Every structure is written in C-alpha cells, then in structure tokens.
Amino acid sequence: MAAEVNKEKCTGCETCVGECPVSAISMVDGKASVNAGDCVDCGACTGACPVEAITLG
Template sequence: MTYVIAQPCVDLKDKACVDECPVDCIYEGPRKMYINPDECVDCGACEPVCPVEAIFYEDTMPSEWAGYATADQEIFVSGGVSGGAGAAGPLPADHPVVAAEPVKEPN
C-alpha cells in the first residue's frame, strides 16, 4: 500500500507535499501531483500538509476517487519514470483519469 493524491489536487498543485517528502517520490504532472508507489515509503509526511486534503492512504481513499489510485500507479508504468522527482522533472502528460476532469478556474 502507498499514499495517493486524489481529485482535490487537480488544477491546484500546492506542492507543500513535495517539500515534506523525505524520499522525493512526488512528481508534478501538468494538472496534478503524483506519488510514485514504488518510491513511497509510507511515512505519511505529505498527508497533513496538504491544504485541500487530497492525500489518502490507499486503503482509506474515498470510493468516488478510487480511479486516482490507479492513476498514480499507471502514470509511472507507462512513462517509465523513476529515480526521484527532482531528477526526473515534470511529467509530460497527466493520466487519462486526470485529463478527463473539468478544468478548475483559479479563484
């Protein structure tokens, strides 16, 4: 199991979670941050700093956002990205689950 970043992060990307992650496993996509499940050590440091409460332990993910657990897994399989977010840079595209979300206008 691992932590997952869900729908509230789409079009927000506050990035407070990135600063708290001790293993550099949170990658930036065009519209959402993603946690690499192969690099996450389940420390939970990211969860309490998220201003929109978008980070969940995979077992506690609300059912309406279950697709985000799949997105955080599949984005790394198809992209072949690993080795730390800082070295990899931003992901070139979002997972289709994220891309299908309506764009949120900034407040």
C-alpha cells in the same frame, strides 16, 4: 501500499513535494503524483496537504 492523490481535490500547490522525505512525489500536468515504488507510507504528505487531497492507501 502508497499514498494516493485525489486529482480532483489537488490544487497543484506543491507543498507535498517538499514534505516527502524520499522524494516520491512529483508534479505531473499541474497535479501531485506519487511514485508508489519510492513511497514509504510515512504520511508526511497527508498532513502537509492543505486541501486533504492525499490519503494513505
């Protein structure tokens, strides 16, 4: 499993990018995108997202 981004909720603030300890999140077309192969399900991004756009799958 990996973190999942709700593209409709994501505001593109990039907070999650800096919080991810394994650099599994990047910005694509102004929205956060998680590389499932790199994600370690730590939850750092879910707690950091100010609009709760990221959930752990």
